[in-house]
Amino acid sequence: MKEILIRLFAHEELSHEEACNLMKGITRGDYNEAQIASLLTVFQMRGVKVNELTGFREALLTTRVPVDFSDFQPIDIVGTGGDGKNTFNISTCACFIVAGAGYAVAKHGNYGATSVSGASNVMEQHGVKFTNDESKLRRSIETCGMAYLHAPLFNPAMKTVAPVRKALQVRTLFNLLGPLVNPCLPAFQLLGVADLPQMRLYTNTLQRLNIGFAVVNNLDGYDEISLTDEFKVMTNRYETIYRPSDLGFTISRKEELYGGRTPEEAASIFDNVLQNRATKAQTDCVLINASFAIQAREPQKQIEECVSMARESLESGRAWNTFCKFVSMNS
Template sequence: MMSTEQELRAFGRLISAISGGHVMSREEAFDAYRQVILNLQPELQQGAFLSAHFMRKPSIEELSGAWDAIDTYDTAKVTAKIDGPVCDIVGTGSDPLKTLNCSSPAALIVAACGLPVAKKGARLVTGVSGASDIFESLGVDLDAPLACAERSLNEAGICYLPGEAFLQSGWARLIASMRFTTAFNILGPLTRPCGENNCTVIGAYAPEVSDTMIRILLEVGIESALSPYGMVDGKDPKEGIDEFSPCGPTRVVELRDGKIEEYHLTPEDFGVKPCRFEAIASGMSARENADSVLEVLEGNYDSSAADFFCMNASAALYCAGVAGDYRQGTAMAREALATGKASRKLEELIEYQGSAASTSVCS
């Protein structure tokens, strides 16, 4: 239902104020984004607000209020009936250098190490394939009910949550019509479709984005988080990847116990031999990238791609406190691959979220 004339004018005044430099409180931002998400303002006013707010550079308090609105009004939820940590591994996309999809196989490896993973993702943002494209190629039905994902999480220790499934009408409507950057580009990877998710590894397409996302996660109550921005030796540091890099240093912003710190890591910190970027570069199609994932899961353990996946799995294990440090986490990830546990975890995921699941397991 459209707002009253008084509400329309009030929103218009807010747009003008933001354009002039006004900074909203968290509550004010929550209400403004609520009106956008619920389509309570004309599209012209919605677009003007989103553009003005992003161009003025949103504050952490404002972005936290916007996150509150997305979480309250537009995020369908699954429930983890699990004691202990529940992790998520995701990247922002939009990174300058395009790699093999890493967070998807890393999630399978992490789950094989015994850490439950509620992994979210979406179709490609930039490049060849996003997590949804990869999991679909591997046999996951993106149209399966969220009930299937919830059961998979609770019984198999892993689920895949496509943004197409858990983000409801507001997000879908806005993303379909926008062709410009807004706060949603930052907030999308921070959504929490599993309310029990309390630790996350979230790669960033630029160093400053890591700082912003971690500060928002602190505000919204995440207990521990890591945000890597990976670099490649021999390339401009501004051209990086939204993962821990086996090709050069990685800048990490870490949230733990309410405190934020920044540091740098090298592949050697994970017990990994550095590799050339070409060894982990994206293929030409989602199917090709999915096949690269399968090759590692099915036995190609001594490869740069396997190192890449294990490094990022290690980060999740460290973030959740399952591994004491990155080197130990990498060793655990390698064992999960070598014993076939990670490959079996994919089989379990497909059992619950494959094409047959909605008519059998989740009926």
């Protein structure tokens, strides 16, 4: 570790293999907390490169509890978190709209770190019991098109760095890795990021991993499409900045996306969206994210068609029925 730190202090980059071996050492407990904290600080200051990120990812995936959903070709919809906006559970709502539109979704999530309610919080509010039993998860995705993978049950290696992360209390490269270590290795992903440098990093990484993707960022700093300003989308095929009006939406006010003060409030907003009883701003925000997820899954479709499919899933009640069936199966 001393040699690696000296190289990193001199602004050298690690190869994929070096990063992979380093992360394996971290997960085995080979290094002390001061060394790990120093390493995380270096990467936070100079940024992580694609080779390093893919190497770290490979190491974490070797220790995961694997789940094979390859026959479903699922999509994951996730944000990096940490944008400090405390929005409601937009990406999790979008998952059920996409599943209601007929696509398999394998959502990898956790408790909220920088918001009141993360994906796991809203699931628990509805009585969902987390599991890493592949047969139960497979029945869920077969029956209602949706499986939920609670991250701590699948990534045991992350426990080794939990004390350091808690002590540092700042974002680290492990926040970047979260969206990349879904244990089922989904074929497609909609990934929301909070800034443009992250957008470029993830785009290059997902291209390297040969995953069908859309990486999205609202240009005022949301790690999802919030419709509060212009937003950027990067996929395997194009890179575009949209105004909400380009796709028939109006600008939303930031306060309209507030996620509430408690997990109970967040769950209430979640239910209102899926029952098509939410405010226009809340509904539109979820619809636009679901639309780009559908396009990531079916890149030959024009985004306008994907918006229509997402809206039909919500307004027909299929999204809510999908959620109710999911809760019934997983409680």
